[in-house]
Amino acid sequence: MTKILVIDDEPDLVRFVRGALETEAYQVLTATNGHDGIRLALTERPDLVVLDLVMPGVHGEAVLSALMAQDPGLRVLILSATGDVQLRISCLELGAVDFLAKPFAVRELIARVRSRLQENGASKRRDILQVGDIVLDLQARRLVVDGKPTVLSQREFLLLLHLMRNPGAVCSRQELLSEVWGYDFDPATNVVDVCIGRLRAKVRPDLILTVRNVGYQLQSA
Known part of the structure; x- marks a missing residue:
């Protein structure tokens, strides 16, 4: 059974989210503070936090x-009432796979949970992905280029995977922002360009082309 850990200090919200997820047949664990949340995440190994x-x-x-440092492959969906855009960006750069603002519609929460779990399941179905000289180990989240291995951050991994x-x-x-960071649209952020810059340093600059005013292209040969 798919296991989800909910970490939130609001008891009413925890009960609400737990009930919604259990209705979808997920096994739900809960923690009402950060210390217990970290402990449960690292011992229970949930499919999503x-x-x-x-x-x-x-x-x-x-x-x-702390979770990303201990388990970079852990998938974390942020659920928060904060309106601080910089904090949201910081969390996504740290490795969160999505960000849903409170208050939220339960149908949207379920849809986002399903989407992130499906991405996780898809990545497990194939262990190795190769394009030209780039080899990506999906289990170890390790990149090998020209026979030389290097470790990717959570966000670098998801971006290169796409x-x-x-x-x-x-x-x-916009496509990369939506697929990798979970943003529908945010013209003010440059997180894609920053992460592309870090990736280029690891895969060779010539392998990821900039298409002016559009986006990026990975060379297939």
Whole structure:
């Protein structure tokens, strides 16, 4: 059974989210503070973590950072009322796979949970992905280029994975922002360009082309 951990200090919200997820036949674990959340995430190995940001004691951003340091492959969906765009960007850059603002519609929460779990399941169905000289180990999240291995961050991995699944195609910034960061549209952010810059340093600059005013293209040969 698919296991989801909910970390939030609001008891009523935890009960609401737990009930909604259990209706969808998910096994749900809960924690009402950051310390217990980290412990459960690392011992129970859930398929997805739903994490609040503003909590007493350990802030959700610190929880996310700790989880990514211990288990970079863990999928974390941020659920928070914060309107701080920079904090949202920071969480996504740390490795969160999605961000849903409170208040939210339960149908949207379920849809996002399903989508992120499907992505996780899809990545497990194939262990190795190769495009030209680029080899991506999906289990170890390790990149090998020209026979030389290197480790990717969570966001770098997801970005390269999307590009490698669409070799030769031009992927727009909006498409990458939506697929990798979970944003529908945010013209003010440059997170895609920053992450592309880091990827180029690891895969060779000539392998990822910039298509002016559109996006990026991974060379297929």
